[in-house]
Amino acid sequence: MNKTNDKSKFLGEEEIGKLLLKFSIPAIVGMLVNALYNIIDRIFIGKGIGSIGIGAIFVSSPVALILMAFGMLVGFGGNSLSSIRLGENKKEEAELILGNAFILLLIISIGLSISGLIFIEPLLKLFGASDTILPYAVDYMSIILIGAPLQAVGFGINAFIRGEGNPRIAMITMLIGAILNIILDYIFIFIFNMGIKGAALATIISQGISAIWVLSYFLGSKSMLKLKKENMILRIRIIKNIFSIGFAPFSMQLAASMVTAILNNSLNTYGGDIAVSSMGVIHSITMLILMPIFGINQGAQPIIGFNYGAKQYGRVKEAFKKAVIAATSIAIFGFLTTQIIPHKLFSIFLEKGSEMDTIANVGIKGLRIYLAMLPIIGFQIVSSNYFQATGKPKHAAFLGLSRQVLILIPALLILPKFFGLTGVWLAGPVADLTASVITSFFIIRDLKKLENGIKINNRIIEEQ
Structure with a gap:
């Protein structure tokens, strides 16, 4: 009870900026x-192998996203279900969910590994690999697929550590x-x-x-939940519940995989290997800019959610505004960096020389166009999260998918027919701008309701 009161005081009374x-x-x-897994790979591969290696990893990314999607389906779904059972003081049921999730992750990842290895070449061609890039992509992805069960367990079960209330161990x-x-x-690229x-x-290996x-955490003494052999017998009831809760992040990740596949094919058609490799670098730069914004998003969610539930709408509005300002500040800094020193950004991933010059000629134009609407991205991301935090998951899912699926995919299919490779780059800012306009409509309407709630609360206080 004291812990709950402390939390209430902390989230409900602490200055919003400090909380954020x-x-x-x-x-x-x-x-x-x-994000470092992919980015560091691309830096070392770019320096040690060249742009063709970066291109190979980028065309392989839809496969990696599919593997991650299934990890989210079971890991996030199982963790949420387990947390609910712990809240209900049903520890044995929570451990049963953990055991079922572990076996599910193994079965699904082994199935994906085997099927992926059998169909690896047609899959990579479907995802945009050219004849030049394909051998490199096959070499890379065949090893990644062999290690798929390791990734599934490490990523999926780690979610349960966070759910137990141990974010430090999870980090x-x-x-x-x-x-x-x-x-x-x-060691492997430059020494061996x-x-x-x-x-x-x-x-x-990592x-x-x-x-x-x-x-070792769940088999040791420090964990609340234990991984037990008797809980590894699959139960249909638990599987259904895990899949039901984990479906939302799973579908979002699959959508990202589909978008990347369409993007790769458009780049390959209108710009060839140079365009694909350039996009590999652009994607890495974009990840570095967006990850802090996603972090602000995660940090704002419990603050907005708690105060919304407590009907402290003034604090909700303040938390939302400060999160938007922080996210937009990062986005503007990223935008200025990409517009002013794009050549230096590309040099992080590629050695100086003729190859660097060739990629830079295509990639710098692509970077500047593709991220032209970056300053408004922080607003769109935080606003989508606002609806998730305030218990409106349908709004959040619609706004989250609006850019990726509803706008970006049609833009990638239509614009290049008129503008060639420039049309591929233009698809990004067109999707960003359109999604932000749609988001503005929803958020303005919701904030007006919030303003009415603030007025009602103030009237009650005055009457008292």
Whole structure:
């Protein structure tokens, strides 16, 4: 009871700016660490192999996103269900969910690994690999697919650590994997000269160590829940509940995979390997800018949600505004950086020389156009999250998918027919602008309702 009162006082009374910092900084660190796997791979591959290696990883990313989607389906769904059971003081049921989730992750990931390895070449061609890029992509993805069960366990079961109330341990899991990946990337690519296979091997070894760390936590004495053999017998009831709760993040991730596949094919058709490799660099730069914004998003969610539930609408509005200002500040800084020093950004991923010049000629134009609407992205992301935090998941899902599916896919299919490769780059800002306009309509309407709630609350206080 005291803990609940403390939390109420903390979230309901602490100055909003301080709260946002306290909640956002750990989330930003976690998001950046999570992004390091792909970014570090691309930096080392770009320096050690060249742009063709970056292109190979980018055309492989839809497969990686599918693997991640199934990890989210089981990991996020199982963790949410387990947290509910713990809140109901049903520890045995929560442990049963953990055991079922573990077996589900293994079965699904092994199935994906085998089917992926059998159909690897047609899959990669479907996702936009050219004849030049295909051999590199096959070398990379075949090793990643072998390690799919390690990734599934490390990522999916780590969610249960966070759900137990141990975000520090969950963050350490990601740090272990990311730091080890950086070290092994350097050793395998530059010392052992293993090329793109070395990058893939570094990834699955680091994921394997993360998986061992996660399993040792639930088999040791520090965890509240225990991973027990008798709980690893699948129950249809539990599987249905896990899939039901985990479907939303799963569908979002699958949508991201589909968008990336369409983007790869458009780039390959209108710009060839150079355009695909350029987009690999652009995507990495974009991730570095967006991860802190996603961290602010995660930090703002409990603050907005708690105060909305407590009917402290003035604090809800303040938290939303400050989150938008913080996210927009980062977006503007990222926009200025990409417009002023794009060549230096590309040099992080590629060695100087003729190849760097060739990629930069295409990629810098692409970067400047594709991220032209970056300053308004912070508003769109935080606004979508506002609806999730205030218990309107349908609004949040619609706004979240509006850019990725409803606008970006048609833009990628239509604009290049008129503008060629420039049309592919233009699809990004067109989607960003349109999604932000749609989001503005929803958020203005909802904030007006919030303003009415503030007036009602103030009237009650005055009457008292």
